[in-house]
Amino acid sequence: MKWATGSADPCHRAVSPGLMAALLEHSREGVVVCDADGVVTLANPAAVRLAPRLEPGLPLPAPLDSVLSAPEARVVTHDGRQIQVRAEELGEGRIAWYLTAETSRRTEFLLEAARRLAASLNPHRCARAAAELGTRFLCDAAVVFLPPASGRRIEWIRVVPGRSGPDEGAVPAAAAAEVPGLTDALAGLREDVAGRQDPGGTPDWLLPEGFGPVGHLLVLPLPGNSVSAGALVLARRAGRPSFDEDDQGMAYDLATRAGAAISAACLFRDQSTVNGILTGDLLPPDLPEIEGMRLAGRLRASQQAGAIGGDFYDVYLPESGPVERPPLVILGDVCGKGARAAVLAGQVRHSLRTLLLMESRPERLLELLNRSLLASPSPHSYVTLILAALRTAPGGHVQVDLAVAGHPPPLVLRRDGTVEEVAVRGSLLGALQKISLWPATVDLAPGETCLLYSDGITEAFGGPSGREMFGEERLRRALASCAVMPVDALVERLEQLSTDWLRGGQQDDRALLAVRAGRGASR
């Protein structure tokens, strides 16, 4: 131990009673001191945690009192707990006891299994954790087989200590049948059997080259939610002791826990696949290059659980067909949240794609869309939408024909940095038999920008009080500050400002889509 130098009595200078107390307080080793009469004079918190019956002023409880001072520790059982104890004489008849918890292999295994198997909801990660637990506590090689998610091949993940990372692969069911007992285990049968199998029948592909002959083999089913979650194979090399009863008990525990973890993970995977398909309709497309202009967009989905929102945008390039039309962009918001909203957003995007084969006038498109929503079998399908047809004009200009249905009107950023709200308005879709529309056309000079956005931006709650809305005024000011930026930087900055405004608070869907006239970078 080192002490501060330059003092006559370093120990006393360096360790004040306060510091001493603090050291003992935070020590992870239990420290107990008794006087010559065997009465406890000090017991730090760690000691009391290990041996709750310790109490200063009372005699040292059994069986600690039976431990004699010796350099080696002894293991004693106190209140059913295994404790390592070492005693040390301090002079004047005082004795110090140092206590640490003795964790058995089994306790350690249970703690580690709980920690590792509870963590992930990914079937592969769970399988890998199970195999690693197997080799750490039980065997020289562990292989987890997962039931086929699709197709007919059975995936396996193998861990053999000393190799870099796990190996993975897939085998057809026929090959799996070569491993003794594996077919039954995969079928969830034979849960009653301890799982010992004849190691002689192990096929070569099961273990890596150079592993050596297998001496002992356990094959266990992984029980799932009433269907099998796979199987676990544990192997020891020839010459190693066989799996004894304790080992088999632990292997059974491992299989049970791994099975529960993997089947929960598979459930999550199936559900999130469904979710993924639904929300896939919301994912924004990659924005194409369009002659004479630049597009930039950002879509941030809501983070509230189960609250997949309904913001979306899309671009429809001209197609060869009966109707000639300029490129069209849309940005919309479906009223409501969750899977229904996602499905509805998908419907709108697909309907528009179809309608565009016959119709190109924005107002007519909206009227048709309104009718299709009213006729939709799912009631109360309300949608707000902006439709913008983008026509290039002489001098690098872009003419934007806008039709708006129930959506906040777009903003235009002029070259001098002023921001205008476009006077365009129209009713929400899906509610009225006859909608009213007041369309408008905006002329963008080169470098000017038209910004479509969803109310998630303006209605973001946050700011100083955490309860204030971002609001249209702030959005205009933010936009004005982006006058000379490239359009993708502009959109990124607006999203950043709105994220900053939220300050980590709950966020709704936020969509931004900007059209900049001209192809130059910024000016």
Add this chain to the structure above:
Amino acid sequence: MIPDLPAAARRYLELIGRADEEGAVGLVVSLLDEGVPAEDVLLRVIATSQRRVGELWESDEWPVAREHGATKVSERAVAAVGAHVRPAPSRGRVVVACADGEYHALPAHIVTEVLRLRGWHADFLGASVPGPQLITYLHREGPDVVALGCTLATRLPRAHALIAACQAVGVPVLAGGAGFGADGRYARLLGADAWAPTADAAADRLASGLPSFPSAREGAARVGGEEYVYLTRHRAELVSRVAATLKEAHTPEGGHDDDLGYIADYLIAAMYVHDASLFTDYVTWTCGVLLARKVPAEFVVLALSVFRDVLNDCPRAQALLSEGVAAAQMCSAARQQRRAFDAGHAPFSG
């Protein structure tokens, strides 16, 4: 002949300074065709130039819009390198993400490309990744490692939450980016499983093997504290009170209100990690930036003093602010000395 990389970097800087996307992408691709390793193009041409862009902005030689234009071009250049050279993945899966609120995506994008070049199956989730999105991704895709980028130290609290969340679902975290400190000290403090100073070091670190599961941690990291919580809650009021006081005091040449907000953010971050140097480094840096814009360091001294007066219930914050004041005074003194020196030499320099 091996192309002269420093010269190429200068040429590249010139091109991105003009927002010449075609030129910059063309240059990058021609370097690759001449046999320059893609990693060098990313790190010794693009990254180096980007840091230079930062300096040019700091010294007020480039307006902010030019910086933005240049960065956008660099993003395309990085993508072009990735499209040009991409070996098939031969190693494990890594997901690269920026901390929540972190919009410096380019550094993490560069890291992603370098990892791909080294054979990792690397996915890039982009700027400002919220926790739930990252965790859902981890469950769904099951990567071996999360590489978490944080460029601004002010995002450390949120980076910390992400690190803990990733580890809780059993995925180890490799931290990187300037925000974790030049020596990675905050990465260690916040419990990251590993840290790397640069993209190539990150690839090396991954190659040397990370544990398959984050190691169990003994107790929580010692971060935050009561004053930290208080300041986080009342940041906005604090900033507006300081702004109002400064206005009353008729400070002649004031900085921007945003500057006060940044000061508050760095103060809060320094309180979080219990490290005064995080704050004083920022003060010194910001004095330099403001000086280049003709705002004297005295403004910072004054602003910090007002912060200190307002926060009379927060002794820890006040102590930090005092250190900040001292740092700003040093900047101002250094400046005056220089001025005196320049004045003394003026007749000779003609």
Add this chain to the structure above:
Amino acid sequence: MQDTPPFQVEALVPEPGAVRLVMIGELDYSMVDEASAAVAKALAEDLRLLELDLSGLEFVDSSGMAVLMNAYTGAGERGVAFRITAVTPYLRHLLEVIALDDVLDLPR
């Protein structure tokens, strides 16, 4: 620190055959079920007039807006007269954006 009331809806009967739903607070997607239930309950009765008093409604998100729209369309389908008796400026603005201010004949 949360001083805004959560969402509340109360049904009054100003005269026989009429129901007035008074909505207060924030009608967001988490409160939609409660609001929809109140609307459905009102429309299930033998009704002549459905009124909404929205002067206490501080925030409506798109899900909440859908509830208001359902009240309007639901009333229309049943031949029940529909009226909004009071709105906040914020709500008026929202209704203007979706161009329903004319249709709904909002109070001055």
